[in-house]
Amino acid sequence: MIVTAYIIREILRPFAVILGILALLFSGYSLAQILSDAVSGLLPVGSIFALTFLKLLISMDVILPVSLFMAVVTGFGRLQMDDEVTAMQALGMGPREFLAPVMGVALALALLVVGLSVFARPKAYLATHDISHRAAAMMNVNAMEAGTFYASSDGDRVIFLGSRAGPHAPALRVFVAQRERDHIEVIYADNATPAATGTDGRRVVHLFGAHVYQFYPDAPAKDQVLDAAQINVSPDSEITTNYKYSSVAAGMEHLLSSSSPPDVAERQWRLSTGVSTMLLALLGALLSRGQPRQGRYTRFGPAILAYSAYFFACSTARSWVQHGLIGGFPGLWWAPAMLALAIAIIWYVPVWRRQARRPPPGAASARRLHPAALRSLAG
Numbered sequence: 001m002i003v004t005a006y007i008i009r010e011i012l013r014p015f016a017v018i019l020g021i022l023a024l025l026f027s028g029y030s031l032a033q034i035l036s037d038a039v040s041g042l043l044p045v046g047s048i049f050a051l052t053f054l055k056l057l058i059s060m061d062v063i064l065p066v067s068l069f070m071a072v073v074t075g076f077g078r079l080q081m082d083d084e085v086t087a088m089q090a091l092g093m094g095p096r097e098f099l100a101p102v103m104g105v106a107l108a109l110a111l112l113v114v115g116l117s118v119f120a121r122p123k124a125y126l127a128t129h130d131i132s133h134r135a136a137a138m139m140n141v142n143a144m145e146a147g148t149f150y151a152s153s154d155g156d157r158v159i160f161l162g163s164r165a166g167p168h169a170p171a172l173r174v175f176v177a178q179r180e181r182d183h184i185e186v187i188y189a190d191n192a193t194p195a196a197t198g199t200d201g202r203r204v205v206h207l208f209g210a211h212v213y214q215f216y217p218d219a220p221a222k223d224q225v226l227d228a229a230q231i232n233v234s235p236d237s238e239i240t241t242n243y244k245y246s247s248v249a250a251g252m253e254h255l256l257s258s259s260s261p262p263d264v265a266e267r268q269w270r271l272s273t274g275v276s277t278m279l280l281a282l283l284g285a286l287l288s289r290g291q292p293r294q295g296r297y298t299r300f301g302p303a304i305l306a307y308s309a310y311f312f313a314c315s316t317a318r319s320w321v322q323h324g325l326i327g328g329f330p331g332l333w334w335a336p337a338m339l340a341l342a343i344a345i346i347w348y349v350p351v352w353r354r355q356a357r358r359p360p361p362g363a364a365s366a367r368r369l370h371p372a373a374l375r376s377l378a379g
Contacts, residue, residue: 003088007101010079015071022063023056030055047131054131057124061117061270065277066307068109072102072284073303080288095347099285106281110274117270118252125249141205141235142168142194155179168194174207176233183222186213187233195235202234265322268331276314279339280307286346310339 031052076098079085088098144150146164151157162173176187190209198204212226247255247262255267287303317332330337 004101010075014074019067054124061273069280069284076288110277114274183216261324
């Protein structure tokens, strides 16, 4: 029990460090993208940290397994370097005794990852879609700069300003395209005032020298062009809760009863995260095997290549299932199956080598005979 606790501690220490580093890097990358949208007026400033946290929560089903994988490689690499593995083997510990604490930690983490994938991940996607939907309905037009096309997250509105002195200043040569229920409306105005809150609480923009084009895809005869010296438009759309369906935000109950390829891919991905966590931990323990006094980072190169290959295989398998190129069986399960096969081969290669080097029984008996005995047998 003391040795088991010691091995677990040697795994959890680098796991906490690697998890913190990966979470920090991913949060920084997400924050940079979100800040870009906030500065452009496509996202409320108050939603920056909420979106960053939600994106980090969504990514945990990938960050946690890879953190454990690298922690196992690092922990056993240190034990190899300090000859502690050799000392434990001298105490009678074999491969199974070394793997028992690793698989115990992996099982606990696998249950956590599956829980996050099945319950927390769809709720985080729903919250993210809600924030994006509200941001699309209330674009911060006063912060927009000239020379850039600004598209709402749902793609129903595009705004372009020809020139502008700065934020909260009037704009010249304004282009607005928005999708209505049954038609597309395009507005071009010579100049526009900054958005101001009206008496009804909605923001209003005054457009001067406006030309309005209305296109009806299903009834071209209804197309029309309107000219107005001045019109008032509101950049705030009606906020509704009728979001477009997305399999990543769907509940597990719906996914289990659905046969749609995107739903099948999402369902299998959520359920496979726990299996991947267990397999990656076992792979990390096997790849960390080396010679005594070997550097702890010697196995990092092969480990990174192995994880990259597995992640690419899982992503490819998920894409194939999502687009209907592969059915529900084997689905994306062929990627974990290939990893399990590779682990079995790595596990048994040393056994096969020892058996290949073992001499035949007759040859061994002959070597044990004394030379005088051999001469008497020959005589």
